[in-house]
Amino acid sequence: MLMLCQSLNGERINHFFSPVANLQQVISSSPAGYALQEPLAYNHPTHYYAAMLRSNWRQQQPLLLLLALLPAPLPAWVTPMTANALAFDQWIRAEFIDLNTQLELQYQQQRDRANVEGIGEQQKQQLKAAGEALIGQLVAEGNTDDGFDQAFNLLGNVGLFMAACRRHEITEPSRETCSPLINGSALAMQIGASLGVIPRFATAHLTTHNQAINGTYKCFTRLPCEALFIDYNTRGILAYKRAADALLKILPLGISHPLTADLLKVAKRALIDVRESNKKLHSQLAADEFFYQVRPYYKPHYVGAHIYRGANAGDFAGINVIDMLLGLCFANETYYAQILVDKFLYMMPEDQAILRDCMRRPALMDDFLKATGQIKATWYQHHLRLFLEVCRCHGHIARQHQNLLIDKFISTPANELAAKHLDKLTASGPPLQTLVDELKVLTDHRTAAKSNNFHTRYNDIKLLNSTLRKK
Numbered sequence: 001m002l003m004l005c006q007s008l009n010g011e012r013i014n015h016f017f018s019p020v021a022n023l024q025q026v027i028s029s030s031p032a033g034y035a036l037q038e039p040l041a042y043n044h045p046t047h048y049y050a051a052m053l054r055s056n057w058r059q060q061q062p063l064l065l066l067l068a069l070l071p072a073p074l075p076a077w078v079t080p081m082t083a084n085a086l087a088f089d090q091w092i093r094a095e096f097i098d099l100n101t102q103l104e105l106q107y108q109q110q111r112d113r114a115n116v117e118g119i120g121e122q123q124k125q126q127l128k129a130a131g132e133a134l135i136g137q138l139v140a141e142g143n144t145d146d147g148f149d150q151a152f153n154l155l156g157n158v159g160l161f162m163a164a165c166r167r168h169e170i171t172e173p174s175r176e177t178c179s180p181l182i183n184g185s186a187l188a189m190q191i192g193a194s195l196g197v198i199p200r201f202a203t204a205h206l207t208t209h210n211q212a213i214n215g216t217y218k219c220f221t222r223l224p225c226e227a228l229f230i231d232y233n234t235r236g237i238l239a240y241k242r243a244a245d246a247l248l249k250i251l252p253l254g255i256s257h258p259l260t261a262d263l264l265k266v267a268k269r270a271l272i273d274v275r276e277s278n279k280k281l282h283s284q285l286a287a288d289e290f291f292y293q294v295r296p297y298y299k300p301h302y303v304g305a306h307i308y309r310g311a312n313a314g315d316f317a318g319i320n321v322i323d324m325l326l327g328l329c330f331a332n333e334t335y336y337a338q339i340l341v342d343k344f345l346y347m348m349p350e351d352q353a354i355l356r357d358c359m360r361r362p363a364l365m366d367d368f369l370k371a372t373g374q375i376k377a378t379w380y381q382h383h384l385r386l387f388l389e390v391c392r393c394h395g396h397i398a399r400q401h402q403n404l405l406i407d408k409f410i411s412t413p414a415n416e417l418a419a420k421h422l423d424k425l426t427a428s429g430p431p432l433q434t435l436v437d438e439l440k441v442l443t444d445h446r447t448a449a450k451s452n453n454f455h456t457r458y459n460d461i462k463l464l465n466s467t468l469r470k471k
């Protein structure tokens with residue numbers, strides 16, 4: 001069902017739609033449907049209102065009165081969208097995906113699968129022209145004040161379009177000094193800056209904040225490998241978030257509180273879920289499909305005058321909340337603080353707030369170290385054992401990410417990549433080996449490995465282990 005209605009403040013026409021409805025069909029059959037069929041003529045919400053008033057107002061009066069009685073606030077999924085934003089969203093969910101899929105299938109036919117030059121020129125031009133035209137209307141409309149959810153969704157759509165242009169080398173940072181996508185950059189920067197996030201698509205757009213319509217969420221292509229990747233990324237992120245939430249809830253209770261054991265068990269279970277999900281991703285996703293058909297959409301590219309790195313599955317607060325609350329990584333160490341500073345704008349604002357808050361919290365490990373006087377207490381033995389199991393799980397997943405995921409899906413296929421494409425592998429990002437080395441330092445912290453080069457919790461974990469009674 002789709003209805004158009006006047007919002008309670010009288011300024012906004014909302015689109016209500018259920019995922020089961022055929023949107024286009026319902027739009028044309030709605031009382032003010034003609035307003036939506038002519039989005040250019042009614043490119044501002046107040047224009048809808050005027051259109052609705054000019055249309056058969058008397059017939060609609062009972063409906064409007066009924067809707068005006070709806071309780072506020074409206075459910076989260078019922079958020080306003082202008083006709084231009086809706087048209088762009090529909091394009092992203094349909095033609096955009098078709099064009100990307102057609103292009104991927106053509107690249108796949110080649111002996112050199114990494115080459116995109118001179119392939120599918122017609123589809124590339126169609127993609128660029130249609131995307132720019134739709135975004136141009138949004139820029140002209142100048143209306144991005146549709147609430148956080150809609151603005152973030154719109155930013156995601158612009159971001160997906162710009163990332164696809166990068167993937168197909170319609171844009172390519174090595175031959176540019178700024179983005180040639182003028183409208184896309186303008187809209188992305190306007191929304192990104194106003195929301196306090198980067199002006200490109202972020203991980204959340206494709207994972208945790210990717211609304212499905214009739215069971216289908218947004219993605220770049222219809223290729224099963226991409227769906228597999230997004231599903232397992234989302235599962236991993238949601239499970240990490242569950243672990244982080246549980247650890248955060250321990251803070252006001254303290255490590256000796258009886259329910260702290262429950263929370264540590266929740267955290268451990270959630271981390272096991274991440275581990276199992278990553279294991280399945282590793283076994284089910286084909287390395288070449290990921291490398292040639294999924295990864296290229298995550299490359300860095302220009303937005304305006306700056307290059308922004310691609311999104312990665314670590315762009316949420318939970319992973320660092322776990323690092324810091326367990327006490328394995330330190331917000332006051334330059335190398336780790338740099339990671340946090342660099343990723344803030346890649347996260348949702350709510351995640352930014354969680355991380356900011358967490359950076360000033362004490363680590364649970366320090367609390368256990370201070371409590372070694374309680375070594376004989378039942379709570380100490382029970383909770384410390386659980387705490388160390390959580391630490392072990394966290395370290396295990398870090399090693400798994402390094403040894404299974406990065407190795408199979410990036411390092412090994414990169415070895416086979418034709419030399420001429422190697423410079424494009426991490427274009428504008430650090431060289432692959434540097435990236436792998438940086439992630440290894442993180443893994444060493446998370447596993448509390450012995451190190452002569454930097455501070456890890458190797459000795460502290462050893463000490464805590466020594467206070468556990470043998471079972």
Ligand code: HEM
Pocket residue numbers: 229232233236237240278281290309312313314315319401405406409410429435439442
């Ligand atoms: C095909 C699978 C995957 C590959 C090839 C992969 C590769 C990478 C790479 C190369 C980075 C570093 C990016 C950069 O610094 O620019 C990274 C970061 C990260 N990835 Fe993955 N990843 C995969 C799946 C996942 C999944 C499923 C998760 C679980 C949520 C995950 C969690 C992370 C985290 C947390 C980071 C940020 C660095 C950190 O804190 O460890 N990754 N990944």
